[in-house]
Amino acid sequence: MSFEFFLGSLEIGLIYALVSLGVFISFRLLDFPDLTADGSFPLGGAICGLCLYIGVDPWTAIILGTFGGCIAGMITGWLYVKLNILQLLASIIVMIALYSVNLRILGLAPYIMGETPRMAGSPNLALLDATTIFSPFINADYTNQYIVQPVMILGFVIVFWLLLNSFLNTQKGLALRATGTNARMAKSQGIPTGGTIILGMAISNGLIALGGALFVQTQGGADITIGVGTIVIGLASIIIGESIFPAKRMWAITLSVIFGSILYRLFIAIALGNEWLQSIGIGTEDLNLITAVLVVLALVLPKQLKKWTHRQGKAA
Template sequence: MVSAIAFFGAIESGLLFGLVAFGVFIAFRVLDFPDLTVDGSFPLGAAVAATLIVSGWNPWVATAMAMVAGCMAGALTAWLNVRLQIMNLLASILTMIALYSINLRIMGKPNVALLGDETVLTPWEELDIAFYLISPILLTLVVLVVYFLLVRFMTSETGLAMRATGVNAKMARANGVHTGRLTIMGVALANGLVGLAGALFAQTQGTADVTMGVGTIVVGLAAVIGGEAIMSTRTIARWLFACLIGAILYRLAIAVALNTDALGLQAQDLNLITAVLVTLAIVMPRMKQLKRSGGAA
């Protein structure tokens, strides 16, 4: 059985990676832009927020600056692709590699601890709330705000033009859409959300580490694909909500797998569990289609 602390810890992680899933959704699904920058922009957000907080900045301002830093990283990736004609996947890899050194420069060392420093959680700690509920409550509010703003943006004229760019860039250009600008804007927004997730992750965990972004893209993809496998994606609002649900269910599945003695799994099996879950998420929709086609025949 999963304890209450482990359960709400999984919810907390799911909400954090829900923001990552939103970013991955924008890059991979909206723009059809395979972007590995997130493995660097996640620790970038954490590094910027932690460094500024330790320097005495307001934690919310530090979090906003982390999001701006993520946007800059994404914009650089898209600029390399759009302006210098470097293949999108390679451009994102180049930025991700560069960010490792940049993150070390920002922090001045491999990790920065936030123990004893004021974070976005500090005011909530003074309330009469169980400690393991504070982060999930705050993150729920943040994620809901981001969700509604994203739905609003994606259904706006600019958002529709961005979606058209991802579906058929040539057709979009023929209709007067500046596809290059929208690609840069979209990838910047995607990594800004990932930077926001990294900043909040550092504050909930009490530390920022240069290696904390390893595998972030896999978790984001697992959330997006898993959400699509279990929910309808007929509207942009449902699609984004599916990404969030996918992230939460993914973290819950990890928690159950690691806390069930019968399975005999341990913390070092995390990557194995992730690979299995992502594989299942990819295969499930195909199995459903085969069953439907078999039933129709």
């Protein structure tokens, strides 16, 4: 694996670390099976891409993309809390709706700029000449691009990891954790569980959309398909992180999720770059299959290792 390839994998791993933190909030803290992630990730990217295309400041574009994800998460929470729609079904409804919304947003940019006579949906949006948050720091010949982008994204991950841990230790954050652990008990203690769930879903999908906004700025384009498998990647990162770095304190657990995301992307990069696997026909089209295998191994291996250690202890 070349150094540039390693940095590229690290960059994607750090972007999906933000996604994994968002998925961690919904799945682990709120116990909410949320498939909105597959729609909110490209939503953040689409809004960010639209803003960049029409000349909006890239930092503002990221904020707006993140805010769009927050709204998507709030709608999912609202469908569950106020309309009593099942959690999984509510998230599927929003995810399906966001597909059309994202198509419309991606098609809106050329219409605003007068490049098309009518407003129609589009599956992608090219941003090759757009100014991004990385542009001021990248050389004209792009020689330092592979270093600048991962370092800046690492800064985002550190900042939002610190903010998330600070929030989870506030009264609101503790209420959110209590709601996910036992909603009935939390309600009996006077915690507004409905509002807490909506807040948690907003934060969760806001982080996921932030990842989408950063992803678009690193890739030079927005595409409707970038959200496919987002929830699987987030869950895989959480499972790998918790299996390899078991922890009890919240700051350590969230840190393990970040490491899990980075390791996941490195495992994928190694698998796709392995000459033996390539010789038997394994390629990029098998990405989801490799992900499934990694998740199974992360779930099974720690348990089998414990059993083996226990047997060795008895034998001794």
